[in-house]
Amino acid sequence: xxxxxxxxxxxxxxxxxxxxCKIPRPSKKEARIAAYLQNFAVSHQLPCCxxxxxxxxxxKAASAGFENRKTVxxxxxxxMVCEKNAETVHDFENDPISTRIEGNWVKARxxxxxxxxxxxxxxxxxILESDTIEHGPIEALFTMDEETGLTGAFGLKPDWLKGRIxxxxxxxxxxxxxxxxxxxxxxxxxxxxxxxxxxxxHKPYKISLTGLRGGHSGDDINKGLGNAVKLINRFLWNxxxxxxxxxxxxxxxxxxxxxxxxxxxxxxxxxxxxxxxLAYALMYxxxxxxxYRITEPALSFKTEPATMPGSVLVDSLQTDLLDALYxxxxxxxxxxxxxxxxxxxxxxxASVKFIDKKIVITTSQRSSVETAKKDVGDMVASTxxxxxxxxxxxxxxxxxxPDPGSAILHLTADAYxxxxxxxxxxxxxxxxxxxxxxxxxxxxxxxxxxxPTIKGAHSPDERLDIDSTVKFWKLTLEVLKNIPIV
Numbered sequence: 001x002x003x004x005x006x007x008x009x010x011x012x013x014x015x016x017x018x019x020x021c022k023i024p025r026p027s028k029k030e031a032r033i034a035a036y037l038q039n040f041a042v043s044h045q046l047p048c049c050x051x052x053x054x055x056x057x058x059x060k061a062a063s064a065g066f067e068n069r070k071t072v073x074x075x076x077x078x079x080m081v082c083e084k085n086a087e088t089v090h091d092f093e094n095d096p097i098s099t100r101i102e103g104n105w106v107k108a109r110x111x112x113x114x115x116x117x118x119x120x121x122x123x124x125x126x127i128l129e130s131d132t133i134e135h136g137p138i139e140a141l142f143t144m145d146e147e148t149g150l151t152g153a154f155g156l157k158p159d160w161l162k163g164r165i166x167x168x169x170x171x172x173x174x175x176x177x178x179x180x181x182x183x184x185x186x187x188x189x190x191x192x193x194x195x196x197x198x199x200x201x202h203k204p205y206k207i208s209l210t211g212l213r214g215g216h217s218g219d220d221i222n223k224g225l226g227n228a229v230k231l232i233n234r235f236l237w238n239x240x241x242x243x244x245x246x247x248x249x250x251x252x253x254x255x256x257x258x259x260x261x262x263x264x265x266x267x268x269x270x271x272x273x274x275x276x277x278l279a280y281a282l283m284y285x286x287x288x289x290x291x292y293r294i295t296e297p298a299l300s301f302k303t304e305p306a307t308m309p310g311s312v313l314v315d316s317l318q319t320d321l322l323d324a325l326y327x328x329x330x331x332x333x334x335x336x337x338x339x340x341x342x343x344x345x346x347x348x349x350a351s352v353k354f355i356d357k358k359i360v361i362t363t364s365q366r367s368s369v370e371t372a373k374k375d376v377g378d379m380v381a382s383t384x385x386x387x388x389x390x391x392x393x394x395x396x397x398x399x400x401x402p403d404p405g406s407a408i409l410h411l412t413a414d415a416y417x418x419x420x421x422x423x424x425x426x427x428x429x430x431x432x433x434x435x436x437x438x439x440x441x442x443x444x445x446x447x448x449x450x451x452p453t454i455k456g457a458h459s460p461d462e463r464l465d466i467d468s469t470v471k472f473w474k475l476t477l478e479v480l481k482n483i484p485i486v
Contacts, residue, residue: 003018004099004100004101005017005018005099005101005106006018008101008106008466009470010126010470010473012126012129012130013119013122013123013126013469013473014122015122015126016121016122016123016125016126017115017118017119017122018099019036019122020033020036020114020118020121020122021096021097021098021099021113021114021118022096022097023036023096024092024093024094024095024096025078025079025080025114026079026080026082026092026093027079027080027081027082027145027146027147027148027149028079028144028145028148028149028151029079029093030054030078030079030144030145033078033079033121033142034050034054034056034078034142034144037056037058037078037121037125037142038050038056040058040125040128041058044128044129046058046059046060046128047059051155051156051157051160052155053144053151053152053154053155053156054144054145054151054152054155055141055142055143055144055152055155055156056078056141056142057139057140057141057142057160057161058128058139058140058142059137059138059139059140060128060135060137060138060140061137062135062136062137062138063131063133063134063135063136065134066134066135066136067136067137068136068485068486069135069136069137069483069484069485069486070136070137070163070164070165070483070484070485070486071136071137071138071139071162071163071164071165072135072136072137072138072139072163072165072166072167072480072483073138073139073140073141073161073163073165073166073167074123074124074127074138074139074140074141074167074169074476075120075140075141075142075143075166075167075168075169075170075434075438076117076120076121076123076124076141076142076143076168076169076170077117077120077142077143077144077145077146077147077152077170077434078121078142078143078144078146078152079144079145079146079147079148080112080114080116080117080118080147081112081114081116081147081255081257081258081457081458082111082112082255083111083112083214083254083255083258083261083458083459083460084110084111084112084460085110085111085460086210086262087110088109088110088111088460090110090111092111097111097112097113097114098111099113101466102463104465104466104467105455105463105464105465105466106463106464106466107461107462107463107464108460108462110460111460112457112458112459112460112462113462113463113464114462115452115454115457115462115463115464116170116172116454116457116458116462117146117169117170117451119169119451119452119454119464119469119472120169120170120451121142123169123472123473123476124140124142124169125140126473127140127476127477127480128140133477133480134477134480134481135480135481135483136480136483137163138480139161139162139163141161143156143434146170146434147255147257148255148256148257149394150397150432150434150437152434153397153434153437153438153441154397154437156437156438156441156442157441158441158442161442164442164444164445164446165407165408165445165446165447165483166408166435166438166445166446166447166448167408167412167447167448167449167450167476167479168433168434168435168447168448168449168450169449169450169451169476170433170434170449170451171429171433171449171450171451172216172219172451172452172453172454172455172457173451173453174450174451174452174453174465174468174471174472175416175422175424175425175468175471176424176425176426176427176450177409177412177413177416177424177425177426177427177448177449177450178427178428178429178433178448178449178450179400179402179403179404179406179409179426179427179428179447179448179449180368180399180400180401180402180403180427180428180429181368181399181400181428181429181430181431181432181433181435181436181449182218182343182344182366182367182368182373182399182428182429182430182431182432183366183367183368183370183373183396183397183398183399183432183436184218184364184365184366184367184373184396184397184432185364185365185373185377185393185394185395185396185397186256186362186363186364186365186393186394186396187363187364187365187377187380187381187391187392187393187394188360188361188362188363188391188392188393188394189324189360189361189363189381189384189389189390189391190358190359190360190361190389190390190391190392191317191320191321191358191359191361191387191388191389191390192357192358192359193313193354193357193358193359194313194314194317195311195312195313195314196311196312196313196314197311197312198246198248198268198308198309198311198312199244199246199268199270199312201270201271201272202244202246202268202269202270202271203268203269203270203271203274203305204248204266204267204268204305204306204307204308204309205266205267205268205269205277205303205304205305205306206264206265206266206302206303206304206305206306207232207235207236207263207264207265207266207267207281207301207302207303208262208263208264208300208301208302208303208304209228209231209232209235209252209262209263209264209299209300209301210228210261210262210299210300210302211296211298211299211300212225212226212227212228212259212260212261212262212296212298212299213225213226213261213295213296213298213456213459213461214258214259214260214261214456214458214459214460214461215258215259215456215457215458215459215461216257216258216259216431216457216458217256217257217258217259217346217348217350217364217366217458218257218343218346218366218429218430218431218432219429219430219431219457220259221259221331221332221343221346221348221366221430222331222332222343222346222430223295224294224295225259225295225296226288226292226295226296226299227253227259227260227330227331227348227349228252228253228260228261228262228263229252229253229260229263229325229330229349229350229351229352230260230325230330230349231263231288231301232250232252232263232264232265233252233322233325233326233352234326235281235284235301236250236265236267236322237322237323237325237326238280238284239267239269239277239280239281240318240319240322242276242280243269243270243273243276243277243280244269244270244273245267245268245269245270245277246267246268246312246313246315246318247265247266247267247312247313247318247321248266248267248268248309248310248311248312248313249264249265249266249309249354250263250264250265250352250353250354250359251263251264251265251352251353251354252264252265252351252352252353253349253350253351253352253362254350254351255350255351255458256348256350256351256362256363256364257348257350257364257432257458258350258458258459259348259350259458259459260349260350260351261459261460263352266306266309267312268308268309268312278303281301281303284301285301288301289301317359320387320388321359321387323387324361324383324384324386324387324389325349325352325361327383328349328361328363328380328383328384329347329349329376329379329380329383330347330348330349331346331347332345332346333345333346333347333367333372333376333379334367334372336368339427339428342368342427342428342430343366343430344367344368344369344372344430345365345366345367345368345369345372345373345375345376346365346366346367346376346430347363347364347365347366347376347377347379347380348363348364348365348366349361349363350362350363350364361384361389363380365377365380366430366431366432367399368399368428368430369399370398370399373396373399377393377396381393397432397436397437398436398437398439398440399436400428400433400435400436400439400447401439402428403446404426406446406447406448407446407484408446408447408448408479409426409448411479411482411483411484412424412448412450412475412479413426414482415475415478415479415482416475418478419474419475419478420471420475429449433449435447435449450472450475451472452464452465452468452469452471452472453465453468
């Protein structure tokens with residue numbers, strides 16, 4: 001099912017990526033990939049250990065002639081974002097990822113691919129396996145639960161890693177070297193699900209908004225993409241202003257770190273207003289397709305008859321919910337005043353779910369400025385405090401302050417120029433990298449992050465550029481070969 005990619009070069013990297021795609025590895029459920037890594041270490045006679053959090057560390061001695069080089073940590077994360085199209089049948093806890101090649105891209109079939117960060121794991125394993133690659137001592141660190149809480153990085157102990165140079169293999173734009181990232185936090189609002197009987201003479205309809213591109217809530221937040229939560233709420237808010245409608249269910253968005261791609265709602269409308277309501281739905285469809293014709297060409301909005309639900313929201317809760325979702329900010333809040341075209345602060349309205357007699361609204365905030373991160377989190381929280389919701393904010397994670405004088409940065413940039421005769425871009429990224437936490441636990445750690453080109457991360461449109469993966473591989477080997485002497 002995945003054998004097509006085994007024809008690609010470098011063969012051992014693609015071999016291991018193919019193996020990783022076979023192993024289910026949702027966030028917080030990394031036991032099988034951790035076991036695979038441990039078995040790999042045993043079969044290659046490499047020292048391996050686990051920490052209390054579940055992180056895996058494999059050590060490899062230097063190749064001949066490189067024994068006096070500084071130790072390098074190659075770091076990637078074990079988990080993947082689990083997103084699929086509504087029509088795709090896939091169990092992320094048990095089913096392998098099915099890959100395919102389309103032009104110069106490796107893609108999955110209706111699901112996320114897991115190149116974020118499966119390709120980092122694959123490259124590391126290919127290096128650990130090889131007896132011909134030149135390198136100094138290596139510590140291969142595989143962290144758990146990066147995508148939903150940075151749990152593995154949070155759990156690192158100060159004395160576990162011996163190296164003081166770290167290469168993070170979790171970036172998504174070839175030719176770009178990252179030396180800084182945003183910090184982040186989550187803000188979750190919860191309301192009791194208060195319902196009442198369906199009003200008399202009402203007819204049920206299902207509203208479906210699909211076909212949006214979605215994407216990474218940090219890296220893609222400035223690209224003008226549609227947010228399914230915002231767009232379906234906009235429809236419902238305006239419909240309520242014009243018609244007698246009642247909401248039975250909303251299921252919009254999914255993961256906290258993904259821009260919402262799909263949204264569904266079940267509503268009822270008074271039968272006397274049915275014709276006008278359906279006409280309004282057609283007009284709304286036309287409006288949003290025109291607005292998003294460039295960034296969301298596959299947007300689909302449908303209004304279809306549905307099965308009569310058992311109950312609907314009480315009117316006051318319906319009003320509060322729609323008002324708060326309309327008012328809740330989403331997108332870029334501030335651009336950097338120091339780095340051109342760099343998003344400083346943003347927020348993502350990720351999902352709205354009716355779950356276990358509760359309405360749960362999940363959002364996430366990012367900023368490279370800690371005070372701004374707190375401010376935007378409080379801005380979102382205040383929106384939901386106004387409707388008396390319970391609001392919880394996560395501990396969050398720190399950003400990674402750029403160090404333009406970094407030795408590993410300059411070594412990597414020189415290696416890039418040497419082998420590709422091109423100038424790399426040196427950037428910070430508006431996304432969370434584990435480097436921020438590693439730097440807090442290991443002060444003075446010299447770090448750089450790079451990777452191949454991955455588009456559509458955190459969505460079923462995730463795809464990995466084949467040519468850039470070759471360049472990523474060559475750059476990694478060139479950097480390892482040139483690590484300085486102790």
